[in-house]
Amino acid sequence: MTRAQLLVDDPIWLILIKAVVLLLLGALMTMFMIIWERKVVARMQHRPGPNRVGPNGWLQSIADAIKLPFKEQIIPDTADRKVYFLAPIMSTIPAFLAFSVIPFGPEVSIFGERTVLQLVDLPVGVLVILACSSMGVYGIVLAGWASGSPYPLLGGLRSAAQVISYEIAMGLSIVAVILYTGSLSTGDIVDAQSSGWYFYLLVPSFLIYFVSMIGETNRAPFDLPEAESELVGGFHTEYSSMKFALFFLAEYVNMVIVSAFATTLFLGGYMAPWPLSQINDNMFNTGWWPVLWFFAKTFFFLFVFIWLRGTLPRMRYDQFMRLGWRILVPANLVWIVLVVALRAFRNEASISPTTILVAGGIVLLLLIGLSFLLPERAVSDPGDQSVPVTGGGYPVPPLDLQIPAKPSDKPVRPRRARRERAAVGAGPEKESEQ
The missing domain is CATH 1.10.287 (Helix Hairpins)
Known part of the structure; x- marks a missing residue:
């Protein structure tokens, strides 16, 4: 039976089990990724990292998950409360929906029922993942707008421009994979890589997708919507407690999604690597072994996410x-x-x-x-008295900048100045005038 026929014949209890497992997978992967990222970055920077809660600090994420619901919820007076509450939900739900079309393994037996380790196998599964990954930006933009503060708004607008730009590059990088496979189904893409993985057959597509998925998830060095030095904290500056935790959950679940999607598109999905795939009549590509290979490849991409955050500075x-x-x-x-x-x-x-x-x-x-039609960057004349511009297009004031006085400016009379100070509470005025 084909993959689609097996999934159609799934009983309702098996569908519910798969759905619950996928929900738990997103939450558990987030908790593991948070503590793993802190430990890996700490090792890169030669510091201990979390080491107090649990054995060697591995229960720190559980402590954070227990602490966040009891934090005080602070809502700005200028916030649009309905949209303010809706934004974190809009960022989280699409991230979990993308798990439904990712194939985690081949045909297996669960409690005597033959099925495939996948919730649904849609003929347009690739488009579903792209749509879910891009839907999260609505929550970010609404969070920035509904907060009623300028810095979250700037972070939300940055994220919108960033996701739109890199969503185009990500979608174009998948076109070559679709041409080679002849299908938009994620299961068919994995099956088509039985003769060769696409990461070396389609190297440019793999590299472009890799860069695009980092920009798509707002991760360092592309975490410009959350730039602390410019935007205080970005689009979630005015959020606290569980609503802030939902944004964190959406970010890490999106990291898992794009990593699993990269595994499906370019690393053969759940197929065993080359030496093991030739052993004992392809034994390692059957049963529950492929689940191990799938998560090993996914964790490789997640480690690269952490590696880049700990080594590269933020781009302009x-x-x-x-x-x-x-x-x-x-x-x-x-x-x-x-x-x-x-x-x-x-x-x-x-x-x-x-x-x-x-x-x-x-x-x-x-x-x-x-390239000739694109506007060239203006080069300032050395003899010009205008404000110099750096290579990045950011105006920098001259060191001897002085504000000239306007011709219409008149000296303020002493009596008028004393009246103005008294009006703003500067203190009592003396009766005698000099």
Whole structure:
């Protein structure tokens, strides 16, 4: 029986078990990721890290989860209360929904019932994951707007621009995988990699997706919506208690989702790595072994998330947007054209290499023309008296900046100045005037 037929025949009790396991998986992975990230970063920075709660500090996340519900909830007077409460929920629910279409393993037996370790196998599963990962930005934008404060609003707007930019690059990086597979189903993508994983067959797509998933999840060095030095804390500055915990939960669940999605797209999903896949008639690709391989690959990507946070500094906002729009998106488009041309040349004998070269030349000329149409950065004249501009486009005032007096400014009379000070409570005025 096929994967879809097995899932259709699942009884209701088995569907409920899968749904509960997926909900628990998101919460447990978040608790583990928080303590694991703190310990890994502490080891990188040569400090102890959490070591007080539980054996070697491994129960610190449980202590945090117990503490957060009892924290005081502070709601700003200027907040829109309905949207303020709705925003964390809108960020969390789509993150959990994406688990439903990810295949964690092949056909197994659960209490005597043959099934697949996947909740649903939709023919558009890839689009479901992309939609769920991009829906979280609505909660972030609404949280920034509903807080009634400028810094959360700026963080929410940053996140919207960031997710839109890198969602385009992420979607384009999956196009080559879909072309090779011929399906949008996540299960079909895993099955199509039985002859070779896509991370080395489609290297540009893998690299672009890897950069895009870090930008999509607002993680360092792309955590600009939460930049403490610029935005105090970002879109969740005015949140506390469980609502703040929901934003944290959504962030870490999204990290698990994009890592599991990268495993499904480029690392063969639940398939065993090369040496083990050739042992004893493919024994390690059957039963419950594939679940181990799937989570091992997923934890590799999660470790890279932590590694980048502990080593790379935060990028400037203009550098981050330039990376997405001027490098990732054009490179994706060129790579898609090359993949389509090579597959057409391999499948259709009537297409000659000359046709492919001509098409590639036309695309190259179009890209060169677009590069000339892009506005160039203005270069200030050394003799100019204007405010100098740094390489990032941020104006910096000169060191000898002086504010000139306006011609219309008149000296303030002493009696008027004393009256103004008395009006604001500066103290009693003397009766005698000098």
